[in-house]
Amino acid sequence: xxxxxxxxxxxxxxxxxxxxxxxxxxxxxxxxxxxxxxxxxxxxxxxxxxxxxxxxxxxxxxxxxxxxxxxxxxxxxxxxxxxxxxxxxxxxxxxxxxxxxxxxxxxxxxxxxxxxxxxxxxxxxxxxxxxxxxxxxxxxxxxxxxxxxxxxxxxxxxxxxxxxxxxxxxxxxxxxxxxxxxxxxxxxxxxxxxxxxxxxxxxxxxxxxxxxxxxxxxxxxxxxxxxxxxxxxxxxxxxxxxxxxx
Ligand code: NDP
Numbered sequence: 001x002x003x004x005x006x007x008x009x010x011x012x013x014x015x016x017x018x019x020x021x022x023x024x025x026x027x028x029x030x031x032x033x034x035x036x037x038x039x040x041x042x043x044x045x046x047x048x049x050x051x052x053x054x055x056x057x058x059x060x061x062x063x064x065x066x067x068x069x070x071x072x073x074x075x076x077x078x079x080x081x082x083x084x085x086x087x088x089x090x091x092x093x094x095x096x097x098x099x100x101x102x103x104x105x106x107x108x109x110x111x112x113x114x115x116x117x118x119x120x121x122x123x124x125x126x127x128x129x130x131x132x133x134x135x136x137x138x139x140x141x142x143x144x145x146x147x148x149x150x151x152x153x154x155x156x157x158x159x160x161x162x163x164x165x166x167x168x169x170x171x172x173x174x175x176x177x178x179x180x181x182x183x184x185x186x187x188x189x190x191x192x193x194x195x196x197x198x199x200x201x202x203x204x205x206x207x208x209x210x211x212x213x214x215x216x217x218x219x220x221x222x223x224x225x226x227x228x229x230x231x232x233x234x235x236x237x238x239x240x241x242x243x244x245x246x
Contacts, residue, residue, distance in 0.1 A: 004054055006080045007226065008032040008073070010063050010120055011090025013042055015189035016139065019215035020087055021049060023223045030055040032076035032083075034090070036062055055080055063090045063116030073123040082131060085226045086124045088117040088161075089139045093191060095150045106153045113157035117164060125172065134177040135226045138165050139218075140237060142185045142245045158183070162237055169235030178234040180225045185241025187213045209242030 006029060012021040013035035021031050022045075031049050033056060035042055042058055049056040057079035061072040076083055091113045094105040117138055128134030143151055144158025162181055169179040186192060186203050192212070195203075204210055221240050224230055239245055 004028055004030045005084040006030045006032065006076070006082050007085040007087060008034065008076045008083050008120075008124070009087040009089055010034045010072070010116070011036065013037070013039060013045070015191065016184065016187060016215040016218050017087070017089040018045060019219040020089060020222050021045065023216070023219035024085070024226070025049040025052040025054050025056070027223060027227075028052070028054060029085070030057075030080045032057045032059055032080055034059050034061055034063070034072050036060070036090070063088075063120055064111040066119045066122075069116070069119035070123045072120065073127070077127065083124055083127055084133070085135045085137070086120065087137045087139070087222055088120055090116055091139065091157075093151065093154050095154065097150055098152045101153065109153040110157050110160070113154070114160040114164070117161055121168065125177070128177045129172070129175050132176055134172075136168070136177065136179040137222050137225045138179070138181045139222075140165070140181045140183045142183045142239055142241050145183060145237070145239070146245050165237070166235045173234055178225075178230070180230075180233060180235065181237045182218060182221050182225070183237050183239045183241070183245075184218045185213060185239065185244040187215060187218060189215055207242040207244045211242065213240060213242055
């Protein structure tokens with residue numbers, strides 16, 4: 001087993017999670033890429049990660065299911081030896097006005113975004129307590145801070161992640177485990193590609209930096225929160241949003 005630090009990134013097959021996985025590989029971490037659906041892109045991603053001279057484990061599993069979350073964590077440890085950093089990134093949207101929202105659409109978003117974050121974290125914390133160190137970075141959203149019409153389910157899940165982050169940070173600080181959240185604004189990925197050009201232009205006009213962010217903009221902050229440079233930061237929410245929310 002090598003001496004590299006190990007990161008587990010959930011929902012890392014594409015989008016922001018994929019960029020986070022690549023960033024950690026460049027920083028010399030062995031990377032466990034959790035994915036839900038198998039795609040050809042995954043083998044390419046594994047190769048790209050390994051080009052940095054680090055190990056990569058591809059670990060299938062649905063974070064919304066507690067037993068699968070347990071298996072994702074166990075498989076990561078079997079293949080890479082330990083978990084130093086957990087990034088809870090897996091997330092979905094199912095937008096719609098509350099008036100028309102089904103209970104199923106409300107629950108699905110909560111199940112993956114919030115309960116999924118609990119499921120994986122619950123299985124990682126005992127390992128981090130045992131090794132007397134760890135970093136957990138949860139991907140929230142600025143809409144969890146300020147709300148957004150048409151996203152009651154998503155905003156509730158992302159606000160929940162913020163409360164979860166702060167409470168856990170207080171619980172485990174004495175164990176040398178730091179827990180923070182990153183709240184991205186409007187980032188160019190599949191999640192936002194479904195929006196029409198006029199909606200995108202409207203949103204851009206509300207961003208002081210006048211442009212969408214990139215997945216790499218988010219990955220850089222996640223990488224900082226895993227590094228020694230952030231060793232006195234815990235329980236915080238860092239917005240990565242071009243100044244959209246102040
Ligand atoms: P994408 O839709 O591009 O990617 C989401 C990823 O999560 C996919 O890899 C998806 O896997 C995975 N995923 C979904 N459900 C599960 C599950 N149950 N178990 C495991 N993996 C799952 O989204 P982004 O990259 O844009 O978003 C990543 C995170 O950032 C999310 O938490 C999102 O809420 C958050 N965020 C994004 C913003 C944006 O503007 N893009 C803004 C603010 C926050 P699969 O391929 O199988 O679907």
